[in-house]
Amino acid sequence: MLDQYKQQHPYLLALDSIIFGFDGESLKVLLVKRGVEEKTWSLMGGWLQPDEGLEKAAARILFELTGLTNVYLEQLFAFGEPHRDPIIRTISVAYFSLVKVADYASKISETFQARWFSIYDLPPLLFDHGDMVDLAIKRLRYKAAQHPIGFELLPEKFTIPQLKKLYDAIYNTDFDKRNFSRKILSTNLLIKLDEKQKGFSKRGAYYYQVDMAKYQQTTDSFLNFIPS
């Protein structure tokens, strides 16, 4: 009965993460130079361990680089062309992740050479990692259009102008600020705080935060699994 299993070839299984961040001006991807290929930038990745599921493994690998937990993580696609890794056949399940750069900065592992790159100015990448990034950007655009996941890239407290800049960066456009704020506020997902942002503009913009209860509900029905 186990015969049909024993006859089969096993494969190495890797996880690679497209880690998005937003620095207030442009949308960034976190790239590293790692082990085998020290000369080429690549996505952060690692191997599946026998005791963990795919998402758990992706979360662990992300933690090893950034020290962050409770990060937005969504499966992107499984890449399995026979020679995508020219040394040995490896299937890679790619995840994309949204992190708050402020949290990240203080926690980054010093074991890795890592850098943020603007999505419009990426270096050549290892293997098919370039395809992975392209697909992740597509997915992010698609997803952010229907679901308020953009908040995942901003600090706890943020202003409407900051949020608009983020969406401008994601879609490489310039939304009308009146229409934008009307649309965002009409979701009722934002709670206006009494506090104003200091130091950036003279007038100062009101801070908002996400209404977590409502946010969980809207995302639950959609979490994961949106096609490209």
Add this chain to the structure above:
Amino acid sequence: MLDQYKQQHPYLLALDSIIFGFDGESLKVLLVKRGVEEKTWSLMGGWLQPDEGLEKAAARILFELTGLTNVYLEQLFAFGEPHRDPIIRTISVAYFSLVKVADYASKISETFQARWFSIYDLPPLLFDHGDMVDLAIKRLRYKAAQHPIGFELLPEKFTIPQLKKLYDAIYNTDFDKRNFSRKILSTNLLIKLDEKQKGFSKRGAYYYQVDMAKYQQTTDSFLNFIPS
């Protein structure tokens, strides 16, 4: 340099397909009873071979069951919980596929015990195949709202009432036929034929076919059918 590869555990890699069909009344999924677990219905699946990519493998497996080629096939999700297959750890990449039941019927392999089940009346399924089907239905609903993939489930020539019945089945609702046909026709993806359907209704409905040139191009959003 190969050390980091050699230390890693390899895993079996399977492909499982959720095969949708439409018989004119309700949306169906094709299930089989296969090898190891002869008592439980399961999705059609198979093993990744060393010389093929994931999608190619999924297409091969689909061909082995249905004899069909050039079928709509889209990667759904990679499932990899440690004990999803209790006998030996296996990662499964699930694909969902849309077939024309008329084509299928004549070509089905006799090696397999296979049956169409309504998506609203499924038997218990092997392993996590139930989750796969649930996810596939969700994905189909999203995708069909945005892209005109519904045509993949119908014969070459079909009528507007047939198409409406298909969408009714996918979304488990009853669209208004006037609004539906206006919306569909406004995409300009359909070519009206001179021929009418005989035998079903007295008056007969005009046949349409997809304008393949335009169909290939559309990556834009399509219809606004996303139900709440």
Add this chain to the structure above:
DNA sequence: ACAAAAGTGTTAGAGCTACACCCATGC
């Protein structure tokens, strides 16, 4: 007082929903 960014309202057009009647044909 002026520079720089924040905040806010209105209007026109497009698209959506809801709804009801006549048409063509087989029996």
Add this chain to the structure above:
DNA sequence: GCATGGGTGTAGCTCTAACACTTTTGT
């Protein structure tokens, strides 16, 4: 001639996109 499903139009409403001025405050 009647029953069955096929095909079409309109009116109200909502949503969206386009557009400019006033407010606040640090300097």
